[in-house]
Amino acid sequence: MKKFILLIFIPIFLLAYKVDIHKWGNKDTFYGFLKQNSLPLSIYYNLPPKIKRYVRAIPRGESVFILKDNNIIKQALIPINSKQQLQIIKTEKGYVTKIVPIVYETVTKHVSTEINNYLSYDLYKATKLRSLASKLAYIFSDRINFRAIPKNTKIDIVYKEKIKFGEVKDVKILFAKISNKQYNISAFLNPYDGRYYDSRGKSLKGMFLAAPLRYKRISSRFGMRFHPILHKWRMHDGIDYVNRIGTPIHAVADGKVIFRGWIRGYGRTVKIRHKNGYITMYAHLHGYPRGIYVGRWVTQGQTIGYLGNSGLSTGPHLHFAVMRYGKWINPVRLKNSVKVTLYGKQRKKFLAYIQNFTKENSIALK
Ligand SMILES: [Zn+2]
Numbered sequence: 518m519k520k521f522i523l524l525i526f527i528p529i530f531l532l533a534y535k536v537d538i539h540k541w542g543n544k545d546t547f548y549g550f551l552k553q554n555s556l557p558l559s560i561y562y563n564l565p566p567k568i569k570r571y572v573r574a575i576p577r578g579e580s581v582f583i584l585k586d587n588n589i590i591k592q593a594l595i596p597i598n599s600k601q602q603l604q605i606i607k608t609e610k611g612y613v614t615k616i617v618p619i620v621y622e623t624v625t626k627h628v629s630t631e632i633n634n635y636l637s638y639d640l641y642k643a644t645k646l647r648s649l650a651s652k653l654a655y656i657f658s659d660r661i662n663f664r665a666i667p668k669n670t671k672i673d674i675v676y677k678e679k680i681k682f683g684e685v686k687d688v689k690i691l692f693a694k695i696s697n698k699q700y701n702i703s704a705f706l707n708p709y710d711g712r713y714y715d716s717r718g719k720s721l722k723g724m725f726l727a728a729p730l731r732y733k734r735i736s737s738r739f740g741m742r743f744h745p746i747l748h749k750w751r752m753h754d755g756i757d758y759v760n761r762i763g764t765p766i767h768a769v770a771d772g773k774v775i776f777r778g779w780i781r782g783y784g785r786t787v788k789i790r791h792k793n794g795y796i797t798m799y800a801h802l803h804g805y806p807r808g809i810y811v812g813r814w815v816t817q818g819q820t821i822g823y824l825g826n827s828g829l830s831t832g833p834h835l836h837f838a839v840m841r842y843g844k845w846i847n848p849v850r851l852k853n854s855v856k857v858t859l860y861g862k863q864r865k866k867f868l869a870y871i872q873n874f875t876k877e878n879s880i881a882l883k
Pocket residue numbers: 737753755756757835836837
């Protein structure tokens with residue numbers, strides 16, 4: 518447990534108070550936390566069932582804020598998800614609890630570096646952030662092959678850090694430019710729709726992702742095949758992607774979840790309806806993340822399930838299928854088939870935004 522005494526930024530009347538930031542460890546439990554700090558166990562029993570479920574699953578490494586006066590807890594803040602925290606306050610009538618929003622500090626930073634070794638290694642060296650490289654690779658994945666990136670490739674990134682108790686909790690890329698002798702590609706986060714576009718308003722990704730997951734290999738393509746379990750010739754109306762159980766599966770496009778459940782043969786399945794008459798289906802799943810249910814809107818790249826082996830399946834894989842106007846189509850045909858370009862009012866708003874943004878952050882586009 519880290520302990521420090523705040524002297525400078527806290528008003529005079531708080532001088533006798535002490536602030537602890539406790540890092541939630543592997544063996545920590547909410548019940549144990551109450552006991553250790555001589556807090557009444559009724560705090561736990563009186564929580565609504567949903568909050569109880571949250572506090573029983575506080576992730577390791579979360580920071581719990583504790584304010585003490587002569588070793589008596591005056592206030593504690595316990596994060597229950599990325600947006601909310603449980604506040605425990607001592608009042609004259611005893612301890613009361615409340616759910617309050619988490620307040621983050623945000624800092625915008627600019628990094629400019631060259632790729633000499635690996636993208637992830639060089640970016641980590643320059644920023645000390647582990648997640649930046651994968652976020653960058655995701656933005657440019659339809660345009661750049663990061664496995665064969667030329668020497669002396671320059672990377673510029675403007676990103677926003679979300680900070681809590683001095684720790685970076687999340688990072689968002691606002692702008693990125695990748696340039697070398699062969700190409701010069703820029704990406705701006707459009708604040709109006711959350712997608713990345715180049716400086717002319719052309720989306721860096723098509724309406725559909727090239728694949729709904731990172732996979733090791735494709736074990737079966739779209740078309741007629743001899744079925745490995747049924748031992749009959751059958752139409753295989755999707756693509757089978759092989760990887761480990763638990764690999765995150767992403768929605769290939771924005772859309773609405775229209776099915777989540779068990780289908781005979783397919784096992785655990787998610788179906789999403791998209792614009793222009795498309796439906797995508799993800800089958801043989803191991804499970805679903807919290808918040809994926811029928812009626813829910815999802816965005817391109819959002820995790821909607823985990824790779825599994827449920828239903829009629831010979832090994833862990835994802836069966837990915839695409840339907841258009843009621844007919845199965847070859848998912849390969851989706852790849853970059855529908856480009857997203859901003860038009861009219863949306864384009865005007867976006868161009869005004871990036872003009873302002875490039876000036877504010879002194880970015881040179883060429
Ligand atoms: Zn299949």
